[in-house]
Amino acid sequence: MTLNSPLISVIIPIYNAERYLDQCLGSVEEQIYRNLEIICLNDGSTDGSLGIMQEHATQDDRIRIIDKQNQGYGASCNRGLKEAQGDYVSIVEPDDWIEPSMYKDMLAFADQLDAPIDIIKTAYWRIVDADTPHQRKLNCSYKGRIRPLKQPFTIKDASHLLCHHPSIWSAIYRREFLELRGIRFKEIPGAGWADNPFLVETLCQTDRIAYLDNAYYCYREETPEKARAFAQRNTLLPIERWNDMMDILERLRVTDAAILRAHNSRGFTYLSGIIKEVDLSHAEVRKATKRMFERMDADLVFADPEISPGCKRMFADLRGIPCPRIRTMAYARGLIAQGIYSIKNTGVSNTLFTTGVYLKNRKKRTGGR
Template sequence: MPTENPLISVIVPIFNAEPYLEQCLLSIENQTYPNIEIICLNDGSTDNSLSIMRRHEERDSRIKIVDKENQGYGATCNRGLEEACGYYISIVEPDDWIEPDMYLSMVACASVFNETIDIVKTPYWRIWLPDTPDQHKLNCSYRNRVHPPSQPFTIGDAAHLLAHHPSIWSAIYRKGFLDENSIHFRPFPGAGWADNPFLVETLCQAKAIAYFDEPFYCYREETPEKSKSFALNNTLLPLERWNDMMDVLEQLDVTDERVLRAHYSRGFTYLSGIIEEVDLTHAHVRDAATAMFKRMDQQIVLSDPEISPGCKRMFCDLRKLPAPKIDRIGYLRGLFGQGIYNLKNTGVRNTFFATKNFLVKRKARTGRK
């Protein structure tokens, strides 16, 4: 067990974050849990980010600046892991911010257990339409949904966490756990979605996860326009990362159907987001989708009531399997339950927006025009 007030190393990988960095750093400095070190890693920024870091360093001795050449998100986080001295590791992205009691609450959560906790996980706030007059906070898509039979737990008892946004930053990680399992980030160029493999490597190897269903991390979501631009310019990246995650599951010999089901769900989500913009008539998309589907267990996919009939038909078509038997009642029951959850979790306005978007793009998301 850690000391009463374990040190937390906060890793902040920074590249050209000038518009948001002041808010981010202040939110870390103003934590009600003071025993932290703040490792600001300047990844070759060309704006005024380094000047902002230095200004904060002058007034807060807990800040350490690492000024380095540009290497990308993964390599920069790895440098932060090398520099960190804390019992726990936290990652805060420089365009986000955290609420004052985040670390105090996470350490308190871990302290109630007799076991050594590897990961403390929480939900997060979605900052919808950030920096516009319509900006508002929404619950993330797994708040009030994670109910392990006991705590602490291993990921099979809360596999739902593997189906949603990686959100690796809404957690703290025991550094000894990361070191013992040689867990680090893949050094992909740029942002590279390096959080995807890290999510699986951590959650699937942790022997003791504690979940506290209270959001503290404020995540600036991409606008719909930026998401569309990403899909057009980085079309296959999500499927590449899905395959990286599948590689990890195979290397770890994960056979738990609950975990595989969650990972397959992520694959369908990623593919649906791609083919909304670049459909299956494009050979490279069709080939990548087929390759992904061949890595999925047919029985698990076709028996999953949460995978839509259209997605199951697409799966069978690309794998050249017989047309699937469809349990429409089970699927519609699930849709109704999802709608009720959305109303409670994000309110009427956002549920209406999400439903409208789902209906408009329903055919495109299953490979049909």
């Protein structure tokens, strides 16, 4: 590491994470790349999280603890951004961990390109059935799919990144870029999916994105039971965040069809998760869905071969517009291609399992259409 090695500010927003925090902090401290400041934001934890932070801070002087009242994920990340002094900013969630060469490899990759790079993005690991005898480490759903024609690139050349989990933590961001663009998190109570708007704010405001198709970040996925309980408690939250993202696209005057199609896809994905748990006949769900559909370009929806025929019929019904003839063969070919990709990406057994879940809930996910 040279005297000019950039400083990375690692922001860790922490709320009641004592079960996982030692592993998380240890993985950051053990990074091969050493020029880090580690900002731990204790967001009013009521468990032993603060004590774990303090214990680590006595052993590593790169750790700085900010003990604050509970304000939620977005506000904590914003405080971290305000305190950060680094050339780059990284966000690590306290129930996850990162592999030792993450920052070293990201910076080495960026050094091969024309500087400065505003966002260095990578793939990530999905940790399924975490902390059980059945724990599995799977590739994320965009691994191998991001192939921009050149590096660095703009998001319209790799819009597929906008279809998936926001995974804002599988990237580092040039702090000056965030400051110049005035990019901050939406301050929503609790976790609130504040990562959704941040994804669009960052990826849609630069033409200097670099992508490294290696995975380093280990993301603990929620159990199906926790995901179900969240959906029932926060039924409309995904659509609210979709609207926030659409607000940003409109504010930035984004008109690129690939980006808008990707955002439409996210909307249908979120809606499918909602009506799997809460029927579309529910008045508030129906009202929110209709409003979301009204913000989508109908021509883009009907022309998209990756949106299912059932979803297109649902879209037309709620919009009160005629549904054009649907070319089912294009959708079927897409499903086959997705199956082949999934087998290569996550293996046969996982593909068979996810296909079974998809088929079981297919009608419910499209409102019975």
